[in-house]
Amino acid sequence: xxxxxxxxxxxxxxxxxxxxxxxxxxxxxxxxxxxxxxxxxxxxxxxxxxxxxxxxxxxxxxxxxxxxxxxxxxxxxxxxxxxxxxxxxxxxxxxxxxxxxxxxxxxxxxxxxxxxxxxxxxxxxxxxxxxxxxxxxxxxxxxxxxxxxxxxxxxxxxxxxxxxxxxxxxxxxxxxxxxxxxxxxxxxxxxxxxxxxxxxxxxx
Amino acid sequence: xxxxxxxxxxxxxxxxxxxxxxxxxxxxxxxxxxxxxxxxxxxxxxxxxxxxxxxxxxxxxxxxxxxxxxxxxxxxxxxxxxxxxxxxxxxxxxxxxxxxxxxxxxxxxxxxxxxxxxxxxxxxxxxxxxxxxxxxxxxxxxxxxxxxxxxxxxxxxxxxxxxxxxxxxxxxxxxxxxxxxxxxxxxxxxxxxxxxxxxxxxxxxxxxxxxxxxxxxxxxx
Numbered sequence: 001x002x003x004x005x006x007x008x009x010x011x012x013x014x015x016x017x018x019x020x021x022x023x024x025x026x027x028x029x030x031x032x033x034x035x036x037x038x039x040x041x042x043x044x045x046x047x048x049x050x051x052x053x054x055x056x057x058x059x060x061x062x063x064x065x066x067x068x069x070x071x072x073x074x075x076x077x078x079x080x081x082x083x084x085x086x087x088x089x090x091x092x093x094x095x096x097x098x099x100x101x102x103x104x105x106x107x108x109x110x111x112x113x114x115x116x117x118x119x120x121x122x123x124x125x126x127x128x129x130x131x132x133x134x135x136x137x138x139x140x141x142x143x144x145x146x147x148x149x150x151x152x153x154x155x156x157x158x159x160x161x162x163x164x165x166x167x168x169x170x171x172x173x174x175x176x177x178x179x180x181x182x183x184x185x186x187x188x189x190x191x192x193x194x195x196x197x198x199x200x201x202x203x204x
Numbered sequence: 205x206x207x208x209x210x211x212x213x214x215x216x217x218x219x220x221x222x223x224x225x226x227x228x229x230x231x232x233x234x235x236x237x238x239x240x241x242x243x244x245x246x247x248x249x250x251x252x253x254x255x256x257x258x259x260x261x262x263x264x265x266x267x268x269x270x271x272x273x274x275x276x277x278x279x280x281x282x283x284x285x286x287x288x289x290x291x292x293x294x295x296x297x298x299x300x301x302x303x304x305x306x307x308x309x310x311x312x313x314x315x316x317x318x319x320x321x322x323x324x325x326x327x328x329x330x331x332x333x334x335x336x337x338x339x340x341x342x343x344x345x346x347x348x349x350x351x352x353x354x355x356x357x358x359x360x361x362x363x364x365x366x367x368x369x370x371x372x373x374x375x376x377x378x379x380x381x382x383x384x385x386x387x388x389x390x391x392x393x394x395x396x397x398x399x400x401x402x403x404x405x406x407x408x409x410x411x412x413x414x415x416x417x418x419x420x421x422x423x424x425x
Contacts, residue, residue, distance in 0.1 A: 050424075054287070055284055055288050055424065056424055075290050078289065078290030079290035081290075083284075083288050085281055085284055086281070087280060087284065088280075088281050089280065089281035090280060090281070090282070091217060091276075091280060093216070093217050093220040093221065093276075094213060094217065098213065098216060101212075101213075102205065102209050102210070102212075103205050103209075103285070104205075105208065105209035106206075128220075
């Protein structure tokens with residue numbers, strides 16, 4: 001993880017299906033920040049995360065990561081970013097452990113076991129993901145947060161499908177990451193007063 | 205994610221999707237077996253037609269296998285993870301095609317001696333057929349995967365893939381059957397193999413980039 005990193009969004013304009021989702025959006029995130037993106041359904045919260053990580057292209061605007069302009073080529077940002085979208089990117093035919101090894105191949109077995117214990121997935125380690133519930137599948141995706149060393153986390157509705165304990169675990173992990181100098185941008189309708197250091201409101 | 209972890213996961217997923225691979229193989233065998241029964245079972249008819257029958261069946265089996273290349277990845281969001289992984293998407297696509305080629309083509313090649321014997325293909329033609337399949341079939345995968353990526357978000361995309369891709373398969377089928385016919389007639393066929401190799405190499409260069417564009421467009425759709 002980088003000791004100090006920053007993300008600067010300037011005059012961003014996102015258009016989806018001939019509809020302006022945000023125009024002239026500017027904000028910055030620095031090490032230790034947890035930024036919550038707020039807005040009504042369809043306001044463009046998920047699209048904003050996708051634009052930042054490079055799955056979507058903006059109409060206009062500039063994105064800089066740690067001082068470097070990454071608007072046209074997001075590869076530097078992508079190598080240091082962990083994105084979990086609405087579809088969590090967990091392969092249904094692989095087991096829990098295989099899915100984690102697919103994403104974090106260098107993780108050692110002890111660390112993997114510890115993370116799975118924390119997420120109460122240790123008993124399902126060799127179970128194919130297609131046999132797990134929606135909440136457990138999301139936990140498999142969220143295990144990356146325990147195992148990856150990436151600085152910037154982009155989380156789209158990370159608390160969806162999680163039970164109370166899962167929400168507490170995730171909040172705790174996000175706080176740990178921010179304290180360690182990481183950056184988190186998330187969309188959530190959850191009340192995160194104790195967690196988010198700043199809110200960014202997307203207006204229709 | 206690394207290239208090797210991606211490749212390992214691809215093989216694991218393909219292994220667990222063996223029903224799909226088995227379906228393609230079964231389809232291939234059925235087409236080849238039904239042809240002599242339905243048309244003409246005499247050696248005079250089958251020996252010259254064998255290469256064409258086997259290649260047409262191969263093309264259809266490959267198309268059947270390729271239609272679902274990205275569908276599952278698109279559904280579970282892992283395709284999006286590939287796009288934002290920071291790894292080269294064209295290179296990931298090449299690795300995916302290599303895995304698919306090995307899993308789909310190897311069983312087909314293994315059944316080939318038996319099917320060639322059944323179609324009265326002489327040994328000179330058999331080795332030419334194996335040669336054309338080895339150097340020509342990669343182009344089927346590299347071309348076909350573009351169609352798979354373009355139709356990833358369409359539920360019943362198999363027919364569309366077939367219509368989009370089949371015309372590009374014609375040169376491969378023509379040169380392959382010509383190579384086998386030349387071998388059966390005792391003529392040199394290395395020129396045809398060189399043409400097939402050139403097609404495979406050209407598709408190797410172009411297809412991953414075109415597929416990457418199609419994948420990105422599908423993820424954004």
